[in-house]
Amino acid sequence: VINVGNIQVYSQIYSYDNVVYTPKECVPCSHVIPARARHCARCDQCVFRFEHHCVWTNCCIGGLNYAYFLLWITSLLALTVNDTWLIIRMLREHIQETRLWQAFYMDSGGQLKPMDYTNLVQHLFMSFPLVVPMLLLLGLISSGLAAYLVLHLWLSCTNQTSTEFYSRSSRRRELARQRPSYCRRYYDRSSLWANLFEVFGYETTNLLREMRRRLPAQMEFKTH
Template sequence: DVLPLLYTYAWMENHVLVGLMCLFANVAMYLAVCFKDPGVVTSNRIASYSFLHEYDNVIYKPVVCSECAFVRPPRTKHCYRCDHCVHRFDHHCVWTNSCIGSGNHVTFLGYLLSLLAMTFNASYLCVRSLRLHVHATQLWDARYVDETGKNHPMCLGALIQHLLLTHPRIVCFCSTLLLLDLLLLGYLLFHFFLVLTNQTTYERYCRSEHSSEKLSSRGFYNLGARRNIVAFWVGCNPPSKVTRSPFKPATRILNDKRT
């Protein structure tokens, strides 16, 4: 319904190119998140992950994983759905049926951005199609009669009611997309906040269960916004692909803050 309306009133414009580009980017990022290593910790990779962080002794402690049978490195959690330990575990994503960790967290943010761009573009097309229809039919210049028989100039409420009667699918689809835009934007901003504070969703959630130790655990890995962004970006590479770890200076800074 949207495209026929758009090409009726703006037939010389290409209304599908941006949408196809967003769709292609979204599918590519989705597949990348699904198949990329989230940062699985195995017995032969423990040494590579162990020196990246320190134990905070609140959320992370040097304990043996009962499933993997080795001491979990700092900022590592066992995912019972995937049955393996994941470094800097954020959450298990039901959309991709995979863990989100240090190996694919950047890619996951790219997936969210591409998904938000796709829904924003769809919302824009819906709103523009209705706007073109209103302008072409001069609905704002029309008048309507209320239940008492009085004649009134067009208002926003009456206009929306008229569009809902004449183009119900477009109005409902547009309303759903706008709500989805807000939800996705809020979720994406939450993850940006986690990046800026060097936290994961799992760590953020666990702090509510350690209310008595909240002050000691809050901001343990926080190095400042700029260093947190660098640590998040570079830390998403598997240890085997990192020639020089950027976390060694970060560990020194953490030690300096505690002395």
């Protein structure tokens, strides 16, 4: 959060690209908004390196908590993928134990036919009316989380925020016509590691150290 006490510090970190960010005053906060910062209408405060306001965490995602946000999305993806795999494994064992693939079903004409995928899924749905829909829901959630995580990892590797990406995308043709020399990734450091370090930096390193410190004694890893 940017306030009177730290406005001078945040104003010196980035320069204005004069495309997405230009010097302008924030009326509610009564100061000039630093580059890559934005005023959040919901939180009513300016946020450094503003990413977006997350309704799930009820807070703004910015420069000081973006790394934790990525770790949170990663943990959610790992949780949903694990639950999806457990359900698939349970259904597979049920199919093997009951020998469903060796079973036959009677069609509308009264003839016996070998089991196929359509009737197998229908049988599983009737046998497990809650588990199968949950599997489909977890699959959709996992796919969405994976796509969302990949997007943010790409933004991190190119040193962009989603606000910058969408703002530049919407004005790409206009800028290409007015300023052919304009660089779309103004804040890109031209180094993958430099971009990632700017996103994760020391905060995540300290977080991992704290997590390791809190591990039980039997879970500590030997380093010598």
